[in-house]
Amino acid sequence: MIASISPASSKWKNWLLGAQIVGAAAFFSLPQFGLGAYWLDVLNAVGISAILALSLNIILGHAGMFHMGHAAFFAVGAYTTAILNTRLEWPIFATMPFAGMAAGIFAVAVASPIIHLRGDYLLMVTIGIVEIVRIALINNVFGLTGGSNGIIGIARPVLFGFRIARPQHFFCLIWGFAALSMLLFYWLEHSRYGRALKYIKEDSVAAEGMGVNTDRYKLSAFVIGAVWAGFVGTIYASKMRTISPGSFSFWESVVLFMIVILGGSGNQKGVLLGAFLVSGLPELFRGLQNYRMLVFGAALVLMMIFRPQGLLPPKTRNYTLPEPLAGKFP
Amino acid sequence: MIILSLKTLVKSFGGLVAVAGVSFDVERGDVVGLIGPNGAGKTTVFNLITGALRPDGGDIFFDGHRIDRGKPHQIVKLGLARTFQTIRLFAGMSVLENVLSGYHCRMGSGIVSSLLRLPHQRREERVALTRAMEELEFVGLADVWRAKAGGLPYGDQRRLEIARALATEPKFMVLDEPAGGMNDQETYELRGLIGRIRKRDITIMLIEHDIGFVMKVCSKLVVIENGAIIAEGVPEEIQRDPKVIEAYLGVDD
Numbered sequence: 001m002i003a004s005i006s007p008a009s010s011k012w013k014n015w016l017l018g019a020q021i022v023g024a025a026a027f028f029s030l031p032q033f034g035l036g037a038y039w040l041d042v043l044n045a046v047g048i049s050a051i052l053a054l055s056l057n058i059i060l061g062h063a064g065m066f067h068m069g070h071a072a073f074f075a076v077g078a079y080t081t082a083i084l085n086t087r088l089e090w091p092i093f094a095t096m097p098f099a100g101m102a103a104g105i106f107a108v109a110v111a112s113p114i115i116h117l118r119g120d121y122l123l124m125v126t127i128g129i130v131e132i133v134r135i136a137l138i139n140n141v142f143g144l145t146g147g148s149n150g151i152i153g154i155a156r157p158v159l160f161g162f163r164i165a166r167p168q169h170f171f172c173l174i175w176g177f178a179a180l181s182m183l184l185f186y187w188l189e190h191s192r193y194g195r196a197l198k199y200i201k202e203d204s205v206a207a208e209g210m211g212v213n214t215d216r217y218k219l220s221a222f223v224i225g226a227v228w229a230g231f232v233g234t235i236y237a238s239k240m241r242t243i244s245p246g247s248f249s250f251w252e253s254v255v256l257f258m259i260v261i262l263g264g265s266g267n268q269k270g271v272l273l274g275a276f277l278v279s280g281l282p283e284l285f286r287g288l289q290n291y292r293m294l295v296f297g298a299a300l301v302l303m304m305i306f307r308p309q310g311l312l313p314p315k316t317r318n319y320t321l322p323e324p325l326a327g328k329f330p
Numbered sequence: 331m332i333i334l335s336l337k338t339l340v341k342s343f344g345g346l347v348a349v350a351g352v353s354f355d356v357e358r359g360d361v362v363g364l365i366g367p368n369g370a371g372k373t374t375v376f377n378l379i380t381g382a383l384r385p386d387g388g389d390i391f392f393d394g395h396r397i398d399r400g401k402p403h404q405i406v407k408l409g410l411a412r413t414f415q416t417i418r419l420f421a422g423m424s425v426l427e428n429v430l431s432g433y434h435c436r437m438g439s440g441i442v443s444s445l446l447r448l449p450h451q452r453r454e455e456r457v458a459l460t461r462a463m464e465e466l467e468f469v470g471l472a473d474v475w476r477a478k479a480g481g482l483p484y485g486d487q488r489r490l491e492i493a494r495a496l497a498t499e500p501k502f503m504v505l506d507e508p509a510g511g512m513n514d515q516e517t518y519e520l521r522g523l524i525g526r527i528r529k530r531d532i533t534i535m536l537i538e539h540d541i542g543f544v545m546k547v548c549s550k551l552v553v554i555e556n557g558a559i560i561a562e563g564v565p566e567e568i569q570r571d572p573k574v575i576e577a578y579l580g581v582d583d
Contacts (some may be wrong), residue, residue, distance in 0.1 A: 146385045191444035192437050192458070193450060199420055199431050206418040209380065211406035211435030211498055220441060316478065318423055322456045325463050329472055 009185030031168035050275035055228035061265035064201030069126035075248035077233025103230025150244025363548035421480030436477025
């Protein structure tokens with residue numbers, strides 16, 4: 001019985017890997033095949049949701065902390081970029097590390113006191129955080145955020161003298177960053193660090209009892225997720241050129257939360273699929289107008305009844321033992 | 331040499347005094363059994379030692395450190411590992427990953443080296459896998475390293491908890507009812523395993539209800555009742571102690 005959990009045959013694995021590479025290549029050449037600006041914009045929006053959801057996945061999917069305020073970190077990053085760019089005329093990419101840092105510092109400040117809270121209580125507090133941020137932005141906090149009108153006239157990003165302005169340019173930037181994020185997060189997941197988060201999710205008392213500093217890991221998961229959301233904020237601000245508090249509402253946080261849960265929390269591919277379904281699919285049914293949200297809501301209810309673990313739940317990780325152990329224990 | 335020293339430990343929950351001034355020392359190399367009737371405060375003493383609970387009063391010294399204000403993960407790192415009374419494995423994870431959790435505190439790779447998969451991080455992972463497999467071989471579970479921990483038979487889960495605790499490279503282990511739920515054969519094998527752990531210069535303290543097991547395994551016994559020590563000594567003495575017979579085994583008419 002136990003032997004049946006042997007790794008999938010390598011031939012099938014190679015096929016799967018090949019299909020994934022071909023699929024990714026086809027996806028990245030979409031702009032070349034004359035996909036219209038509208039659909040590129042939809043894909044760009046999906047891409048931004050996907051990276052945000054991937055960063056939320058570290059907090060929610062791996063560490064198992066119910067965090068429904070991810071739009072707050074996204075907002076801090078976007079506003080940092082907007083302020084540094086419009087007031088100090090910093091180039092967009094120069095603001096990116098600072099957007100990430102600002103979101104990370106904000107995460108330390110707001111998450112430290114609540115990190116020990118249990119699931120449902122944490123959820124309520126994080127909802128509070130995203131509302132506080134939105135209201136602070138509307139109230140023109142520090143006289144820098146421009147109130148409910150937000151900040152206008154954010155510059156386009158320039159990379160090695162190339163001005164990123166058209167949808168196909170942003171397509172490459174956003175999905176390139178998504179691919180990089182997936183690679184780095186994959187490595188993070190498959191490390192001592194990622195394992196520690198999974199122990200905490202499974203049983204935080206046992207994790208602490210086995211020597212995992214649970215408080216520190218929970219907080220650092222928040223910080224990584226926040227820093228990444230801050231980076232996405234930079235891309236978003238320069239793509240939209242205008243940002244306002246309305247873009248960072250509680251609803252945005254809910255959508256990201258749904259993407260992770262629906263797709264399969266803890267599994268990158270699931271989260272990616274979730275991003276396409278939750279923020280891409282409604283565009284396909286624009287013709288149905290208001291009914292599309294009804295269909296969407298019904299689909300969510302059915303999902304939670306019949307497949308609560310998400311569309312693609314995470315698989316148990318496969319380890320390759322170093323020699324000579326690998327030969328001894330197949 | 332004394333490795334663990336409890337000095338007038340007190341812990342109460344609301345109005346209930348669970349531990350009322352418990353003091354005793356553990357010599358390095360001993361196998362100490364903590365016994366007593368149900369509700370005597372044995373598991374509370376364990377939780378105080380491992381940092382899961384904070385005492386209301388008293389001190390705990392372990393290997394030259396004061397640990398009664400420490401957090402569990404800090405105490406593990408000092409070399410004091412535990413198993414749980416109700417098995418607390420990471421049930422959804424593999425046997426190997428469970429043991430790796432113990433070795434976690436002996437590793438150093440952080441966020442950046444993990445995000446970028448730096449060479450020293452990969453080296454450390456290989457060492458961790460080797461160490462984890464050593465402990466699985468030690469308890470006899472190396473063949474099922476891929477299996478899900480939650481799917482193992484009960485006795486194997488108990489042994490896996492011991493392997494996980496051993497992977498923290500402890501000087502001292504506290505085992506909360508290690509033979510609980512085991513059949514005679516498994517209990518017999520557990521005695522052998524505890525003997526082999528002792529040979530690795532690891533001091534052991536255990537709670538166990540199976541008196542026959544305790545008498546054979548332990549070199550010293552501490553008997554508590556209602557949160558206080560009523561007797562302390564080698565098993566043969568404890569067996570003859572009238573107070574113990576009365577409190578623990580019941581009075582003969």
